[in-house]
Amino acid sequence: MDQPLAEPRPADKAQPRAEAGGWRRAVRTSLPTLGYLVPPLIALVIGGVIWELWVRAADTPTYIFPRPTKVLDRFFGDLSYFWRHGWVTLYEGMLGFALGAGGAILFAIAMAASRPVEKGVMPLAILVKVTPIVAIAPLFTIWFGFGSFPKVLIAAFLTFYPVLINAIVGFRSMNPSSADFLRSIHASPAEIFFRLRLPSSLPYLFASFRIVIPLALIGATVAEWFSGDRGLGSVIIVAHNNLDMPTLFSAIVTLALIGIGLTMLLWMIEKRLLFWHESNLAR
Amino acid sequence: MAIHVAIETVSKRFPAKGGGLLVLDGVSLEAQEGEFLSLIGPSGCGKTTLLRLIGGLEATTEGRVLVRGLEPREVQKRKEMGFVFQDPSLLPWRTVHENVLLPLQVNGGRGREGLRPAPTQGDADALLATVGLQEFARYYPHQLSGGMKQRVALARALVFDPALLLMDEPLGALDELTRSAMRYELLRIWETSRKTVVMVTHSIAEAVLMSDRVAVMTARPGRIADVVTIDLPRPRREGIERTAAFLDAVERIQRLLMTGGYGGPATGRAAARR
Numbered sequence: 001m002d003q004p005l006a007e008p009r010p011a012d013k014a015q016p017r018a019e020a021g022g023w024r025r026a027v028r029t030s031l032p033t034l035g036y037l038v039p040p041l042i043a044l045v046i047g048g049v050i051w052e053l054w055v056r057a058a059d060t061p062t063y064i065f066p067r068p069t070k071v072l073d074r075f076f077g078d079l080s081y082f083w084r085h086g087w088v089t090l091y092e093g094m095l096g097f098a099l100g101a102g103g104a105i106l107f108a109i110a111m112a113a114s115r116p117v118e119k120g121v122m123p124l125a126i127l128v129k130v131t132p133i134v135a136i137a138p139l140f141t142i143w144f145g146f147g148s149f150p151k152v153l154i155a156a157f158l159t160f161y162p163v164l165i166n167a168i169v170g171f172r173s174m175n176p177s178s179a180d181f182l183r184s185i186h187a188s189p190a191e192i193f194f195r196l197r198l199p200s201s202l203p204y205l206f207a208s209f210r211i212v213i214p215l216a217l218i219g220a221t222v223a224e225w226f227s228g229d230r231g232l233g234s235v236i237i238v239a240h241n242n243l244d245m246p247t248l249f250s251a252i253v254t255l256a257l258i259g260i261g262l263t264m265l266l267w268m269i270e271k272r273l274l275f276w277h278e279s280n281l282a283r
Numbered sequence: 284m285a286i287h288v289a290i291e292t293v294s295k296r297f298p299a300k301g302g303g304l305l306v307l308d309g310v311s312l313e314a315q316e317g318e319f320l321s322l323i324g325p326s327g328c329g330k331t332t333l334l335r336l337i338g339g340l341e342a343t344t345e346g347r348v349l350v351r352g353l354e355p356r357e358v359q360k361r362k363e364m365g366f367v368f369q370d371p372s373l374l375p376w377r378t379v380h381e382n383v384l385l386p387l388q389v390n391g392g393r394g395r396e397g398l399r400p401a402p403t404q405g406d407a408d409a410l411l412a413t414v415g416l417q418e419f420a421r422y423y424p425h426q427l428s429g430g431m432k433q434r435v436a437l438a439r440a441l442v443f444d445p446a447l448l449l450m451d452e453p454l455g456a457l458d459e460l461t462r463s464a465m466r467y468e469l470l471r472i473w474e475t476s477r478k479t480v481v482m483v484t485h486s487i488a489e490a491v492l493m494s495d496r497v498a499v500m501t502a503r504p505g506r507i508a509d510v511v512t513i514d515l516p517r518p519r520r521e522g523i524e525r526t527a528a529f530l531d532a533v534e535r536i537q538r539l540l541m542t543g544g545y546g547g548p549a550t551g552r553a554a555a556r557r
Contacts, residue, residue, distance in 0.1 A: 175370065175372055177368040177369075177370040177372035178372040178373075178374060180335075180340055180366065180368065180372070181366055181368065181372050181439075181440075182389065183339075183340060183359070184338050184339070184340060184359055184364065184365075184366040184449075185359065185362060185366075185386045185389050185390075185443075186356075186359040186360045186362070186389070186390060187389045187390070188390075191389055191390075195374070195385070195388075195389070196374065199374070199376055275376075275423075276375040276376045276423055276424075276425060277375070281425055
């Protein structure tokens with residue numbers, strides 16, 4: 001009489017997937033396999049060839065529109081230069097992301113716990129959101145100087161609102177029966193938060209991270225337009241002023257590579273942490 | 284027999300426009316030690332609310348609930364009750380084994396004042412064997428069927444070996460075939476331990492099959508229409524649903540539900556066959 005009532009599908013039984021959350025699986029499933037990588041690369045190469053031939057045929061001057069070969073020449077000819085400035089932008093953007101996301105999560109915790117806090121903070125959060133970043137970037141230069149801090153701050157501002165909104169929804173999206181069960185065994189509110197609310201909110205948080213990480217990079221880049229001589233934003237402005245198109249395009253390529261790298265990294269972390277979520281079970 | 288759960292003229296009113304919604308109105312009921320008691324009644328009659336009052340998940344508006352003379356919150360603290368919900372409510376990022384261990388990790392694994400010694404990992408493993416899931420300890424909930432998940436929830440509720448088991452339509456979300464098999468599975472597990480059980484159910488046949496007594500409730504505001512004693516021998520096994528005593532009990536409950544404002548089917552025998 002001690003037999004399981006509903007046998008799992010045979011595939012499950014054959015190999016208990018104990019390592020369902022392992023890093024190796026995360027890498028295996030998230031690294032864009034060749035099927036994902038090859039088509040866009042082919043498209044990129046075709047686009048590059050057309051671009052090259054077109055610019056050559058039209059004899060467009062380099063200071064207006066450089067040939068891809070000239071851009072690649074500039075890029076690979078001075079990799080360390082672009083890496084050095086790219087690192088500055090990456091670091092400013094990610095520090096801003098960490099600051100903005102961390103602050104948003106702390107505010108969301110307070111807002112989920114208290115209605116008055118929510119009513120007080122929400123209008124301010126919306127104010128931060130609707131204020132155009134270009135309007136405050138010059139101000140920050142005046143207040144905070146030419147260093148990294150104003151750039152970090154701009155990136156943090158752009159990060160704050162989307163993470164806040166998703167965190168609030170995420171903290172409220174826990175399974176009510178799971179919460180009841182935890183309460184029935186006398187779990188404290190703090191335990192319910194860390195054992196249930198926080199993990200339940202991760203899918204929402206990661207959805208916002210996917211939006212916000214490119215935003216933080218944009219924020220850092222734009223902030224660099226206004227002050228300082230470090231970072232890809234300043235490289236772009238200087239190159240623009242000198243009509244040095246190969247350098248400008250190389251800076252754009254660097255930004256794109258950083259964006260792709262961050263997106264892939266985020267994807268892998270998400271696969272690792274959210275292996276249990278519907279969004280990862282569907283495929 | 285001693286009284287395990289005493290519900291003393293309990294009323295419950297939920298805040299709502301125009302004075303609030305009266306869900307339970309002067310309910311008195313007792314569950315004996317080691318008894319299997321079912322609560323049945325029309326939708327919205329407050330049977331789930333009554334169970335949540337016993338479990339300390341809601342507070343009474345009037346009257347009180349005592350579990351072995353203690354407030355439900357105190358019983359929670361001592362880990363002397365286990366709760367099973369209609370939704371298995373497992374944590375999807377934990378394996379079956381980790382889910383069963385969850386109650387041992389909350390409050391550092393003790394009653395808050397160290398009132399009870401913590402069970403061990405071995406107890407958790409033994410429980411998984413009891414519910415027939417020892418091979419699935421390292422699976423995640425999304426890899427299990429609905430019936431298996433509910434058995435994990437049962438093991439999780441039992442890990443502290445509580446004297447009182449509260450179940451809110453534990454089989455309600457399962458398909459018909461799994462459901463009827465799980466009834467006997469639950470019975471078998473219960474018969475080995477004879478804990479006090481209070482179970483909310485929608486199914487008359489389920490209530491009769493499993494219970495020592497069935498408390499029939501009226502439509503909202505919920506009152507106890509009557510408590511029907513089920514005089515069937517134990518252990519109860521497949522085939523008992525076709526005995527005359529079983530069908531009589533079903534019909535008695537059916538009649539009580541109909542006078543209590545339940546628009547169910549006309550005859551008890553028809554209901555029992557479903």
